[in-house]
Amino acid sequence: QVQLVESGGGSVQAGESLRLSCTASGYIDSGNYMGWFRQAPGKGREGVAAISTVSGSTDYADSVRGRFTISQDNAKNTAYLQMTSLKPEDTATYYCAAGGTYGLHTLNPGWYNYWGQGTQVTVSS
Numbered sequence: 413q414v415q416l417v418e419s420g421g422g423s424v425q426a427g428e429s430l431r432l433s434c435t436a437s438g439y440i441d442s443g444n445y446m447g448w449f450r451q452a453p454g455k456g457r458e459g460v461a462a463i464s465t466v467s468g469s470t471d472y473a474d475s476v477r478g479r480f481t482i483s484q485d486n487a488k489n490t491a492y493l494q495m496t497s498l499k500p501e502d503t504a505t506y507y508c509a510a511g512g513t514y515g516l517h518t519l520n521p522g523w524y525n526y527w528g529q530g531t532q533v534t535v536s537s
Contacts, residue, residue: 414438414526416508421531424498428535432493434508434528442525445512448482448493449521450504450533458504459519461493462512471518476502498535505530 420432432448447462461482462471470482481494491508511525512518 414440414510416510416526416528418506418508418528418531421506421533423534423536425536426499428498429494429496430498430533431495432506432508432531432533434491434493436489436491436508436510436526440511440526443511443513443523445510445515445518445524446484446491447509447512447518447521447524448491449507449509449519450502451507451530452504455504457507457521459521460506462518463491464515464518473519495533498533500535500537502533503535504533506533 415437418434444466445462448460449457450460451457460473463482479497484491507530508528509524512523514523
Protein backbone atom coordinates (compact mmCIF):
# COMPACT_ATOMS: atom_id res chain seq x y z
CA GLN A 413 0.00 0.00 0.00
CA VAL A 414 2.98 2.30 0.35
CA GLN A 415 3.58 4.40 -2.72
CA LEU A 416 6.26 6.99 -3.40
CA VAL A 417 5.97 9.28 -6.40
CA GLU A 418 8.84 11.47 -7.58
CA SER A 419 8.53 14.53 -9.73
CA GLY A 420 10.62 17.46 -10.88
CA GLY A 421 13.21 15.79 -13.06
CA GLY A 422 14.20 17.16 -16.40
CA SER A 423 17.02 18.21 -18.67
CA VAL A 424 19.17 21.19 -17.73
CA GLN A 425 22.56 22.63 -18.51
CA ALA A 426 25.52 22.53 -16.18
CA GLY A 427 25.28 25.11 -13.43
CA GLU A 428 21.50 25.19 -13.38
CA SER A 429 19.14 23.98 -10.67
CA LEU A 430 16.30 21.54 -10.20
CA ARG A 431 14.05 20.64 -7.31
CA LEU A 432 12.79 17.11 -6.96
CA SER A 433 9.73 16.21 -4.93
CA CYS A 434 8.66 12.91 -3.42
CA THR A 435 5.17 12.40 -2.06
CA ALA A 436 4.42 9.35 0.04
CA SER A 437 1.10 7.64 0.59
CA GLY A 438 0.17 4.65 2.67
CA TYR A 439 1.47 3.65 6.06
CA ILE A 440 5.22 3.31 6.30
CA ASP A 441 5.67 0.66 8.95
CA SER A 442 9.41 0.86 9.43
CA GLY A 443 12.26 3.29 9.73
CA ASN A 444 12.64 6.96 10.48
CA TYR A 445 14.44 8.08 7.34
CA MET A 446 13.65 9.18 3.84
CA GLY A 447 16.34 9.47 1.25
CA TRP A 448 17.28 10.29 -2.29
CA PHE A 449 19.37 7.91 -4.34
CA ARG A 450 20.55 7.93 -7.91
CA GLN A 451 21.62 5.42 -10.48
CA ALA A 452 23.39 6.00 -13.76
CA PRO A 453 23.30 3.38 -16.53
CA GLY A 454 25.60 0.50 -15.71
CA LYS A 455 26.27 1.82 -12.20
CA GLY A 456 25.06 0.86 -8.77
CA ARG A 457 22.54 2.80 -6.78
CA GLU A 458 24.23 5.64 -4.91
CA GLY A 459 23.01 7.40 -1.81
CA VAL A 460 22.68 11.15 -2.30
CA ALA A 461 20.92 12.57 0.75
CA ALA A 462 18.80 11.41 3.66
CA ILE A 463 16.67 13.02 6.32
CA SER A 464 15.21 11.86 9.60
CA THR A 465 11.46 12.21 9.58
CA VAL A 466 11.58 12.58 13.35
CA SER A 467 14.43 15.00 14.00
CA GLY A 468 15.08 16.52 10.59
CA SER A 469 18.77 15.68 10.74
CA THR A 470 20.39 15.21 7.34
CA ASP A 471 23.20 13.31 5.67
CA TYR A 472 24.82 13.96 2.31
CA ALA A 473 27.16 12.21 -0.01
CA ASP A 474 30.49 13.98 -0.31
CA SER A 475 29.90 14.45 -4.02
CA VAL A 476 26.83 16.63 -3.48
CA ARG A 477 27.48 18.30 -0.13
CA GLY A 478 27.19 22.04 -0.47
CA ARG A 479 25.23 21.77 -3.71
CA PHE A 480 22.17 19.69 -2.79
CA THR A 481 19.74 20.22 0.07
CA ILE A 482 17.20 17.71 1.34
CA SER A 483 14.14 18.91 3.20
CA GLN A 484 10.71 17.68 4.16
CA ASP A 485 7.17 18.77 4.84
CA ASN A 486 5.75 16.10 7.10
CA ALA A 487 2.27 17.60 6.97
CA LYS A 488 2.28 16.95 3.22
CA ASN A 489 4.18 13.66 3.45
CA THR A 490 6.65 15.12 1.01
CA ALA A 491 10.42 15.23 0.77
CA TYR A 492 12.40 17.51 -1.50
CA LEU A 493 15.82 17.58 -3.03
CA GLN A 494 17.00 21.00 -4.10
CA MET A 495 19.86 20.58 -6.53
CA THR A 496 22.04 23.52 -7.48
CA SER A 497 25.24 23.91 -9.46
CA LEU A 498 24.40 20.75 -11.35
CA LYS A 499 27.18 18.91 -13.12
CA PRO A 500 27.09 16.41 -15.97
CA GLU A 501 28.13 13.70 -13.52
CA ASP A 502 24.87 14.28 -11.66
CA THR A 503 23.03 12.77 -14.62
CA ALA A 504 21.08 9.76 -13.37
CA THR A 505 17.70 8.41 -12.49
CA TYR A 506 16.86 9.74 -9.05
CA TYR A 507 14.86 7.61 -6.65
CA CYS A 508 13.04 8.51 -3.49
CA ALA A 509 13.16 5.97 -0.68
CA ALA A 510 11.40 5.61 2.64
CA GLY A 511 11.43 3.29 5.60
CA GLY A 512 15.13 3.67 6.28
CA THR A 513 15.97 1.72 9.41
CA TYR A 514 19.71 2.15 9.95
CA GLY A 515 20.42 5.59 11.32
CA LEU A 516 24.18 5.08 11.24
CA HIS A 517 24.25 4.45 7.49
CA THR A 518 21.39 6.40 5.98
CA LEU A 519 22.91 6.55 2.49
CA ASN A 520 23.01 2.78 2.07
CA PRO A 521 20.06 1.75 -0.14
CA GLY A 522 19.94 -1.68 1.47
CA TRP A 523 18.39 -0.21 4.60
CA TYR A 524 15.30 1.19 2.88
CA ASN A 525 12.09 -0.74 2.39
CA TYR A 526 10.11 1.41 -0.04
CA TRP A 527 11.04 2.99 -3.34
CA GLY A 528 9.60 5.25 -5.97
CA GLN A 529 9.88 4.57 -9.68
CA GLY A 530 12.41 7.30 -10.28
CA THR A 531 12.68 10.55 -12.17
CA GLN A 532 15.31 11.29 -14.78
CA VAL A 533 17.78 14.12 -14.36
CA THR A 534 20.00 14.95 -17.30
CA VAL A 535 22.70 17.61 -17.07
CA SER A 536 24.38 18.73 -20.27
CA SER A 537 27.66 20.58 -20.66
